[in-house]
Amino acid sequence: MILVTGGAGATGSRSVIELLQAGHEVLVLDNFSSGTVEALQAVAAATGRDFDCVKGDVRDGAFLQRVFRENAIASVVHCAFVGGTVAGVSGGSGLSPLECYENNLAGTLILLQVMEEFGLKRLSLEFGGAGGSGAGAVDGGADGSVAAVQRLVADVCAADAEWVATFSH
Ligand SMILES: O=c1ccn([C@@H]2O[C@H](COP(=O)(O)OP(=O)(O)O[C@H]3O[C@H](CO)[C@H](O)[C@H](O)[C@H]3O)[C@@H](O)[C@H]2O)c(=O)[nH]1
Structure with a gap:
């Protein structure tokens, strides 16, 4: 079974469709901060497949x-990422930098810690709107939190060859 965090969002629900298909x-x-039940219903309609959903937060170890x-x-x-607030950059959530880093960096840190505790070391990160786009994107992200997440994951992988991680924007 594959766990999709943020699976009720735009990027996450697309991934869920591909995985089910x-x-x-x-x-x-999903914590449903911006994800919707409708997105999950659309997944079920598109795939004709059943799947479970748990409501909760990746920051809750x-x-x-x-x-x-x-x-x-x-x-x-x-996929449970939120966009930054840098002016003119798409994917902005209206959240402050502290809120963005808490969602994106602290959330990923806690997820990695619990995965490691369970001996689970395979992870794909899909940043979606949080990765920003166009000329305004900073270091691959709408704010620095996505770059910080990438650095965290790269360091974890560099220290332990069993960790396998991929990134997509
Ligand atoms: O701590 C968190 C933070 C977020 N989420 C969830 O993660 C998902 C994030 O998905 P969003 O739809 O908010 O963000 P995406 O990056 O997937 O999508 C955004 O970027 C897309 C571009 O790829 C489109 O522009 C889209 O309209 C825009 O919402 C949501 O379900 C949200 O509830 C959590 O579960 N926990």
């Missing part, structure tokens, strides 16, 4: 531990 079992995890304990998760697709 490829025959994978999927579990969606105890919640993540429960999810990993109760489900046979083989890998994680991490």
Whole structure:
């Protein structure tokens, strides 16, 4: 089973469709800060497949531990990112830098810690709107938090060859 964080959002729900169509079992995890039940209903309609969804936050380590304990998760697709507030950059969420870094960097840090605790070291990161776009994008992100996430994950992978991570924007 593949866990898709932020699976009720635009980028995440597209990933869920692709994974279901490829025959994978999927579990969606989303705090529904911007994700919607309608997006999940559209996934079900497009694929004709059933999948479960748990409501909760990637920053909640105890919640993540429960999810990993109760489900046979083989890998994680991490899409639970929020956009920055840099003027003129798409994907802006209206959140402050502190809120963005907390969502994106702290959320990823806690997710990685719990994954490692469960011996799970396969991760795809899909930044979607949080990655920014066009000439205004800074270091691959609408604010520095996406670059910080990439650096964190790169350092974790460099220190332990068992970790496998891919990025897409
Ligand atoms: O801590 C968090 C933060 C976010 N989320 C969830 O993560 C998902 C993020 O998805 P969004 O749709 O908010 O963001 P995307 O990057 O997927 O999509 C954005 O970027 C896209 C471009 O790729 C389009 O512009 C789209 O309209 C715009 O919402 C949401 O379900 C949100 O509820 C969490 O679960 N936990």
